[in-house]
Amino acid sequence: MPPKLRLAQPADIPAIIQLQQQIWEPTYRAILSADQITYMFEAMYSPEVLANQMTTQGHTFVLAEDADQLLGFAAFAPLEPESPIFKLHKIYVLPVTQGTGLGKHLLSEVESRCRSLGGTELLLNVNRYNPARGFYEKQGFRVIREEDIAIGPYWMNDFVMAKPLVSQVDQNPIAA
Incomplete structure (x- = not known):
């Protein structure tokens, strides 16, 4: 049975942080110091x-439980207000759930929600050395460019x- 998906509220922030404490280091230890x-x-x-992202920046968080x-x-x-282009800012699952379809389930939900909001394209950044790139490619994403982003004294090479x-077919319907 697939996990329950629900939208996060600011009250969920401590649980998101606790989850990330279990995910962040194992996800990045092979590619970052x-x-x-x-x-x-x-x-x-x-x-x-996280509160600023939820309340001011318009980020929608979907939780799987x-x-x-x-x-x-x-x-x-949305990439910009009123834009039909959306950005996936985060997608993480517990290491023990990787390979179970949970990430695909979450991504499918994000895509569906973006479409319902008029989205025509979904963008994401992935570290150039992150094996998750293969997951994204299997889900239909393609690399469109490289981007180097300064985060404090560090660089993200994405x-x-x-x-x-x-x-x-959706873009060019045939008139009957």
Whole structure:
């Protein structure tokens, strides 16, 4: 049975942080230094930063849970206000759930929600050395460019990936 998906509220922030404490280091230890992992975690997962994303920046967080245990989450937002292009800012699942279809389930929910909001394309950034790139490619994303982003004294060396959210048939319906 698939996990329950629900939208997060600011009251869920402590649970999101607790979940990320279990996910962040195992996800990045092979590609980032321990100091960079700590710095980025503190910069990206403080209660204040997450609250700002939820309440001011328009990020929608989708939580996956089973038997009241949080298993993973995703966060997305329009690239710009009123834009049909959305960005997947975060998608993480517990290491023990990787390979079970949970990430695909979360991503499918994000895509569906973006489409319902008029989204035509979904973008994401993935570290160039992160094996998750293969997961995204299997889900229909393609690399469109490289991007280097300064985060404090560190650099994120990413691929920007994109996936259309409407098919060619949807874009060019044949008149009957």
